[in-house]
Amino acid sequence: MxxxxxxVYVKPRVAVYSTGIEVVKPGEPLRPGKIYDVNGYLASSFLxxxxxxxxYRGILPDDFSTIKKxxxxxxxxxxxxxxxxxxxxxxxxxxxxxFEAVGEVLVHGLKTRPxxxxxxxxxxxxxxxxxxxxxxxxxxxxxxxVKPLISALTGLKYYEKPMYVRLPLRVRKxxxxxxxxxxxxxxxxxxxxxxxxxxxxGSIYAIAYxxxxxxxxxxAEVVEEGAKVPFYFFADVRHYERxxxxxxxxxxxxxLLKKTGLVYASRILNVGSTGGWLAVQRGDADIAPTHLLDxxxxxxNTPFLDKYGLRGKAVxxxxxxxxxxxxxxxxxPKNITSFRDFFRSDVRIVNRSRxxxxxxxxxxxxxxITPELGIxxxxxxxxxxxxxxxxxxxxxxxxxxxxxxxxxxxxxxYVAELYDVDFIPLTWEEYDFLVPRSRLEKPLxxxxxxxxxxxxxxxxxxxxxxxxxxxxxxYEKS
Numbered sequence: 001m002x003x004x005x006x007x008v009y010v011k012p013r014v015a016v017y018s019t020g021i022e023v024v025k026p027g028e029p030l031r032p033g034k035i036y037d038v039n040g041y042l043a044s045s046f047l048x049x050x051x052x053x054x055x056y057r058g059i060l061p062d063d064f065s066t067i068k069k070x071x072x073x074x075x076x077x078x079x080x081x082x083x084x085x086x087x088x089x090x091x092x093x094x095x096x097x098x099f100e101a102v103g104e105v106l107v108h109g110l111k112t113r114p115x116x117x118x119x120x121x122x123x124x125x126x127x128x129x130x131x132x133x134x135x136x137x138x139x140x141x142x143x144x145x146v147k148p149l150i151s152a153l154t155g156l157k158y159y160e161k162p163m164y165v166r167l168p169l170r171v172r173k174x175x176x177x178x179x180x181x182x183x184x185x186x187x188x189x190x191x192x193x194x195x196x197x198x199x200x201x202g203s204i205y206a207i208a209y210x211x212x213x214x215x216x217x218x219x220a221e222v223v224e225e226g227a228k229v230p231f232y233f234f235a236d237v238r239h240y241e242r243x244x245x246x247x248x249x250x251x252x253x254x255x256l257l258k259k260t261g262l263v264y265a266s267r268i269l270n271v272g273s274t275g276g277w278l279a280v281q282r283g284d285a286d287i288a289p290t291h292l293l294d295x296x297x298x299x300x301n302t303p304f305l306d307k308y309g310l311r312g313k314a315v316x317x318x319x320x321x322x323x324x325x326x327x328x329x330x331x332x333p334k335n336i337t338s339f340r341d342f343f344r345s346d347v348r349i350v351n352r353s354r355x356x357x358x359x360x361x362x363x364x365x366x367x368x369i370t371p372e373l374g375i376x377x378x379x380x381x382x383x384x385x386x387x388x389x390x391x392x393x394x395x396x397x398x399x400x401x402x403x404x405x406x407x408x409x410x411x412x413x414y415v416a417e418l419y420d421v422d423f424i425p426l427t428w429e430e431y432d433f434l435v436p437r438s439r440l441e442k443p444l445x446x447x448x449x450x451x452x453x454x455x456x457x458x459x460x461x462x463x464x465x466x467x468x469x470x471x472x473x474x475y476e477k478s
Contacts, residue, residue: 009155011053015074016044019060019067019085019095020133038135038204039084046142051154052080062086067098075102075126079153082146085133087117095119095130103128111218113177114201115141134201140180140213143234162215162230165192168284170225171216178218182210183231184267186244188284194231195246195269195284210234242267243444247276247288248357249393250431251414252320255461260451265444270392274355277308280434286445288434289319291357295364300430302477315440316477317433317449320458321468323413324358326424327401334407337424339365342384342408343373349386350397350406357429358394358410395419414463428468432477449474 018040026036037059044056057074060067060083067086074081086095087108096119099105103123110118114137119130129146131138151158165185173179182203183194194214198206212233216223223229242265245253249270257263271279276288294303305311328336334347339362341347352359366384367377381387386406391397397409398419416423433452439445451457453474458464 009153011051012079012150012153013077014047014052014054014080014082014150015078016040016047016054016056017058017060017070017081017083019062019083021062023059023085025059039131039133039138042135042139042207043082043084043131043142046139047082047146047150050147050150051156052150062094064094064098067094068101071098071123071128072102075124075128078126080127080129080150082129082131084131084138087119087130087132093117099123099128099130110141110145111177112140112144113174113179115144115180116177118145120145132201136182136198136203136206137201139207140182143213143232144180160232162232163192164228165194165214165231167214167223167227167229168193168195168225168279168282171196171223173216173221173223175221176218179216180213181216182206182213184209184269185211185231186246186267186284187242188282192231193282193284194229195271197269207234241265241444243448244284244286245269245289246271246279246285247290247434248273248431250289250322250412251394251463252322252458252461252467253289256451256457259457260447262444262448262451272353272356272359272392274360276434277304277310280310280314280436281308283436286435286439286442287448289431290316290434291322291429291431293357293360293364293429301432301434310434312437314434314436317435317452318470318472318475318477319430319432319452320473321428321470322431323425323428323466324361324410325413325426327398327409327411327416328407328422328424329401329404330420330422332422332424336408340369340373342366343369345385347385347407348405349384349389350400350409351387351390352397352410353390353392356392359390361427361429362410413466417463 018037022034023037024034040056044054047054060070071081083095086093096108099119099121103121105121107120110116115132117132118141121128131141148158181196183196186193186195197210212231214229214231243262244267246269257266273290273292276290279285280288290301292304293300297303301316326336342349366380370377394411394415397411398415398421400406401409401421402419413423
């Protein structure tokens with residue numbers, strides 16, 4: 001158009017730091033009490049994608065003078081300074097004090113979870129942002145707060161319209177804070193549901209595995225199941241065909257998905273067997289791994305087709321059997337041999353989440369003992385120490401025992417070998433796959449079922465001795 005010069009935006013220069021004596025560079029030995037630096041690389045990469053000119057300047061110790069000197073120098077050469085860690089109000093949390101010393105703190109604390117201990121300040125016309133130290137908290141603030149700010153500095157017109165999706169479970173939350181929950185998007189008929197992945201502030205898994213996050217308003221105490229909530233994508237997501245697996249977790253299942261390549265097209269949500277049945281009932285799951293024991297018949301899984309009104313609407317594909325039992329410390333120091341020992345005053349258990357097959361098995365066995373002990377079923381949570389200490393996976397059970405947080409838990413046998421603890425076998429349980437009839441011809445479901453019939457895929461599984469493979473594996477269960 002004949003112009004020799006045009007006004008442009010200069011890329012904002014950003015200095016990024018991690019803080020904390022507990023943080024070490026990747027590649028260095030990880031001594032007790034130390035963690036590898038995540039946030040420095042996370043923030044730097046995120047900001048580069050937004051068009052900023054970023055320099056990651058390393059890890060700062062918990063020392064006021066050192067942090068202050070670095071921030072002051074960066075203010076001279078950069079437009080934005082971003083730190084992570086040290087933003088709370090503890091003795092060693094120094095970042096907000098440094099920001100107060102070099103400039104003006106505009107914000108200290110946001111009404112969000114995760115991400116509450118965020119600090120925003122200005123100094124010499126430059127922007128200072130202190131991110132929380134936990135990776136998920138830091139990432140959520142990068143997405144929700146920092147992205148619009150950096151977009152403005154690069155000249156981008158930032159506007160993000162949420163997609164409204166169904167929340168598949170009831171959530172009780174604190175009034176006064178907005179909750180940002182990383183979630184996996186699941187197509188359910190003509191609509192989408194957002195299944196929460198994790199609210200743990202330190203979870204790297206939640207960042208890597210989620211499609212985005214739902215935002216629950218700060219003025220709500222309860223968000224009911226089925227409510228429509230705003231969902232924001234972490235990045236542009238191409239809607240490709242997925243295999244959605246919702247239910248009980250198992251390492252043999254994961255190994256099968258990896259060997260066949262189906263893992264790259266799968267989304268796996270470990271919500272327990274009951275959660276899987278409900279997901280099929282709602283139309284959210286392609287496959288629901290399950291191992292629910294019916295106390296009335298002593299049968300696994302099949303009776304629940306009637307209980308959940310799925311007879312004729314879904315089928316059970318026969319899976320494998322796996323050995324479950326007590327997981328105890330090496331040498332079984334508390335001499336735990338039966339469920340009666342769970343009632344001893346010197347024994348603390350680690351329990352499984354409500355709705356899981358293992359939890360059902362534990363509760364049934366504890367209830368059987370109550371008449372012998374002369375107690376009521378309602379007294380079990382009070383009399384069994386650790387009954388309310390619930391974890392979601394078999395590995396979490398073994399880890400709790402390994403770390404001395406519990407004396408005993410019930411889990412699949414492979415975790416004992418994995419964590420070098422002892423295993424006392426109890427029973428073989430049937431681990432099957434519930435599939436809606438409408439999904440049986442879905443190519444990815446068909447591939448999964450065909451692979452399940454291929455016994456050679458299981459020959460070199462490391463923990464094979466804890467599994468049995470019936471002749472009708474991969475076929476509809478009668």
